[in-house]
Amino acid sequence: MDRYPPIADHGLVGDLQTAALVSSQGVVDWFTAPRFDSPSVFAALLDHDRGGYFLFAPESRNVTCKQLYYPDSAVLVTRFMSPDGVGEVFDCMPPDRTGTPTDRHVLLRGVRAVRGTVHFTLECRPRFDYGRATHHLDLQDSTATFRAPNVTAHLQSTFPLQQDGNDVRAAVTLSPGEVAAAVFTVGGPGGDPPPPVTPDGAMERFWDVVDFWQRWVRRSDYRGRWPSMVHRSAITLKLLTYAPTGAPVAAATMGLPEQIGGERNWDYRYTWVRDGSLSVRALLDLGFDEEAAQFTRWLGDRLQAHEGADGEPLQIMYRVDGDPELPEEVLSHFEGYRGSYPVRLGNAAADQLQLDIYGEALYALSEGREVAREGSYHGWKNVARMLDWLAGSWDRPDEGVWETRGGRRDFTFSRVMSWVAFDRGLRLAREHSRPADAPRWTAARDAILEQVMERGWNDKEQALVQHYGSDVLDASLLLIPRVGFLAPRTVSWLSTLDAMERRLVSDSLVYRYDPAASPDGLRGSEGTFSLCTFLYVDALARAGRIRPARYAFEKMQTYANHVGLFAEEIGPSGEQLGNFPQAFTHLSLIMAATTLDDALDQQRD
Numbered sequence: 365m366d367r368y369p370p371i372a373d374h375g376l377v378g379d380l381q382t383a384a385l386v387s388s389q390g391v392v393d394w395f396t397a398p399r400f401d402s403p404s405v406f407a408a409l410l411d412h413d414r415g416g417y418f419l420f421a422p423e424s425r426n427v428t429c430k431q432l433y434y435p436d437s438a439v440l441v442t443r444f445m446s447p448d449g450v451g452e453v454f455d456c457m458p459p460d461r462t463g464t465p466t467d468r469h470v471l472l473r474g475v476r477a478v479r480g481t482v483h484f485t486l487e488c489r490p491r492f493d494y495g496r497a498t499h500h501l502d503l504q505d506s507t508a509t510f511r512a513p514n515v516t517a518h519l520q521s522t523f524p525l526q527q528d529g530n531d532v533r534a535a536v537t538l539s540p541g542e543v544a545a546a547v548f549t550v551g552g553p554g555g556d557p558p559p560p561v562t563p564d565g566a567m568e569r570f571w572d573v574v575d576f577w578q579r580w581v582r583r584s585d586y587r588g589r590w591p592s593m594v595h596r597s598a599i600t601l602k603l604l605t606y607a608p609t610g611a612p613v614a615a616a617t618m619g620l621p622e623q624i625g626g627e628r629n630w631d632y633r634y635t636w637v638r639d640g641s642l643s644v645r646a647l648l649d650l651g652f653d654e655e656a657a658q659f660t661r662w663l664g665d666r667l668q669a670h671e672g673a674d675g676e677p678l679q680i681m682y683r684v685d686g687d688p689e690l691p692e693e694v695l696s697h698f699e700g701y702r703g704s705y706p707v708r709l710g711n712a713a714a715d716q717l718q719l720d721i722y723g724e725a726l727y728a729l730s731e732g733r734e735v736a737r738e739g740s741y742h743g744w745k746n747v748a749r750m751l752d753w754l755a756g757s758w759d760r761p762d763e764g765v766w767e768t769r770g771g772r773r774d775f776t777f778s779r780v781m782s783w784v785a786f787d788r789g790l791r792l793a794r795e796h797s798r799p800a801d802a803p804r805w806t807a808a809r810d811a812i813l814e815q816v817m818e819r820g821w822n823d824k825e826q827a828l829v830q831h832y833g834s835d836v837l838d839a840s841l842l843l844i845p846r847v848g849f850l851a852p853r854t855v856s857w858l859s860t861l862d863a864m865e866r867r868l869v870s871d872s873l874v875y876r877y878d879p880a881a882s883p884d885g886l887r888g889s890e891g892t893f894s895l896c897t898f899l900y901v902d903a904l905a906r907a908g909r910i911r912p913a914r915y916a917f918e919k920m921q922t923y924a925n926h927v928g929l930f931a932e933e934i935g936p937s938g939e940q941l942g943n944f945p946q947a948f949t950h951l952s953l954i955m956a957a958t959t960l961d962d963a964l965d966q967q968r969d
Contacts, residue, residue, distance in 0.1 A: 367412040368702045369393075371620055372925035372940035375431055375440040376600065379457035380607035382469055383616040385409065385944070386455045388429040388926070390421030390442050397515070397550040398467040400606060400613045401633040401683055403493040405517065405550060410619050410707050411698040416491030420473050420546060422451050423485040423535070433927050437577035438599055439570060440927070449480025451538070456573045460607045465685075468551040470558075472573075474566050475545070477538035484538065486546060488519050489531040494695050494709070501530045507557050508532045518557040521546040522566070543567060585651030588961035593921055596928035597950035598650055601643060604947045606684035610658025611635040612643055613684060615932070615943035619695075621704035622890040622933055622942045629704055631711050632932075632943040634690060636681045637663065637721040638765070639948050641728035646954040648731060660732040662686070663725055667746040676757075677750040678725060680718045680767075681711065690714040716763040717772065720840075722754050723781025726788040727847060744798045751789045752801060755808045758782040759815075764831070765840045766876060774832040776820040777840040783812040784847045813849075817856070827863035828856075830877055837867045839876045839896035845906045846899075846955075852906035861903060872916035873923075873934055874900045891933035891941045894923070898952035905956070905963040913960055920953075 366389065374385040374393075382402065384395035393408040393415070407415030427446040434441055439456040454474040460466070475484050492499055492512040499512035503526075508519040510530075519525065522544045523536040536544045545566035549558055577599065586594050605612040615632035622628035640659050647656040666686060670677050679688045692712035700707045729747065758779065761772035786809035793800035819832040830838035841860065845852035868875045873892035897920050904913035923934050930949040932942025 368409070370939060371701070371931050371942075371944050372929070374925070374929075374944065375433065375442075375455070375927045376603055376616060376929060376945055377438055377440050377455050377457050377471070378459075378603040378616070379469055380460040380603070380605065381465065382457075383603060384455075384457065384471055385616065386440055386442065388431045388442060390419060390429075390444070390453050392418040392455075392471065392473075394617055395471065396633070397469045398465070399684060400604075400616065404495070405490050405492060405515075407491065407494060407698070409617070410695075410701055411495065414491060414495040414697060414699075416489050416495065417487070418471075418473075418489070418548060419485065419487040420453055420475060421485060422446065422449075423483050424448060431926055433596070433599075434574055435578075436581040436595060436599075437574045438603055439574050439577070443478075444482075449482040449540075450478040451482035451484065452476045452478055454570055456570060458569060458573055459576050461576075463608050465608045468549065468555070470550075471548040472566060472569055473546045473548070474543060474563075474570060475536070475538065476543045477540050479540055482538050484536050484544065486521070486525075486534040486536070487528075487531070488533075488546075488548065490517055492517075495697065499530060501527065501532070503527050503532060506560070509557060511553070514553050516551055516553055516555045518549045518551075518555075519546060520549070520557060520561045522561055522563050583651060586649075586958075588957060589964070590917075590921075590957050590961075593924070593928060594650070594954055594957050597953045598647075598652065600929060600945050600950045601647070601947055601954075602655070604945070605655065606635075609684055609686065610655065610662050611682070611684045611686075612640050612659070612947050614639050614681075614948060615946045617943045618709065619698070619704075619707040620701055620931070620941075620943045623704075624702050624935075624941070625704055626890075627704075627706065628890060629700060629706060629708060630713075630943070631690075631692075631708050632946070634681045634711060634714075635662075635684055637666070637678055638680070638718075638724045639951070641721075641724035642955075643947065643951045644728040644732045646951040646958075649954060649958045656732045660728055663728060664743050664746070667725075667750060668743070670746075676717070677746075677753050678721055679714055680716060680721050681714050688714065713763075713767040716767060717760070718764060718767070719754070719758060719760065719762045719778040720765050720775075720781035722750060723784035723788075723847070725750075726785040726792075730788040730792055744792075744796075747789065747792070748798070748800055751785060751805055754782060754785055755801070755804050758808060758812060774819070775838075776816060776828055776831060777838060777843075779812050779816050779820065780841065780844060780847070780849050783809055783816070783849055786812070787848070816849075821856070825863045825867075827860040836877055837864050839864060839868055839874050839893065839899065842874075842896065842899035842903045845903055846959075852903070853908060858907060861907060864900070868896075869900065872900075872919045873897050891935040893933055894920070894930050894946070894949040895932075895952045897934075898949065898956040901956040902952070902959045905960045908963075910960075910963050910967055913963070917956055917960055 408417035618631035692710040764775035830836040874896035876893040929945040931940035931944040
């Protein structure tokens, strides 16, 4: 077992309320319960010695590992091949079908011998509350119960378990066709074990999970050129969405570094207004109207929660249940992935001013209006109140889309998305005959456009730049043609796109900006940003540059991991960096694929 396998060396399983990572060595080294943003049960990915893990794999060291998803599902299959035999481990979590929060979550792990005799080893070493809580073990033959403050976990197997301190281990030998299983169930304090597990019962549950996901994928309208990548991205977005509220988290993990050994290590297990809003368009493009509508309702609830409150109408991020409290602290006892310290819990960026979120929010509400519940009068009043606030606040420095910690500036992207907020708000008011301060909103919209084109333009670069008075390029502006701020083939936009290609693009991969040229208050550097690469593909396709767009898209697919997942960034040697998998990357993949499909179809016609 590697102390720290590559970030990309994992698959994701989940039940639509929480999720786990499983390495290609058969190790669950990240799992939180009862929610994505809950304390960890297994966190060896952040500290091998203190984090805890759950291994289930052949004991042979002379083995080749392969991992795949069962087709169109979130059931992960890890295959182990050796001269003595071939074995498989099946991992999944039965999905939430109720939409009701629960503290009971189940991780199913089944093993099977395919060829030869395979000796499997099991080690289950939970470390509750990010390794800060102790637990007591009660072992009864094939059932182990781990009791910690506020949580109880049960491990049940189809073979005997052995005590190893306060943990358990076991061994089971299988002949071809034989199956064994272990079921790890996490619940509230003092809970009783579920019924005993049997091999046949475990396999029935596995097939039930396969059926759930395959039925869901069949709802997709996508008929384009990249069904495997697009549907894997859609499944990943679904896995990262908290079913009781429809709120997607930015990633399943916390603390994974943007640079090995660096300090850019954040907690991404929360819902960003920006990410979730852009996911609406991606979901609608695939025909997942219900999921898109659920997020727009969640967004409307956040506006309702701030009704009558002083200050900003929205916070940039929330917990999945809408709780705005995300205090940041450092888990000082964790060494971090490969020594990448500090490991941060919570996210202080929640308190930042990022004016672009109002544009993304209105973008989501306007894109999803046909599929959401018909907006109430009070719902519209909350939107109007938000735009009235923005009309008096858009011309303020802020921290920007990348959540820099180097001070507020007049970020161009924040102004662009403020323009989007007024543009979409005016459209909604007109199309649905809603009361609005149209003269004030129109004046703000027009003033923003003029200001951006005058102050956000750099004559030397012949491009729109990151913030006023700078010559720094910023890949967030690649969204400009998608949101309609500039037409995709105007001279000023094509010139900006050319400048980005010179400064930010490296072998089709895109940096979000240059931290050396635009200090963000943090030490170290970072890799190319996968979201930005897919936005680059989208922008190229809209500009009519179809050939380089398709080549960049195809090349980007080679950076996906072995099961089609992307972390946040790509490092200098092609390695994946940052939290994993990142929802923003997968939603932008869908956006790029559908835009490129349309462009290629038009070219053919």
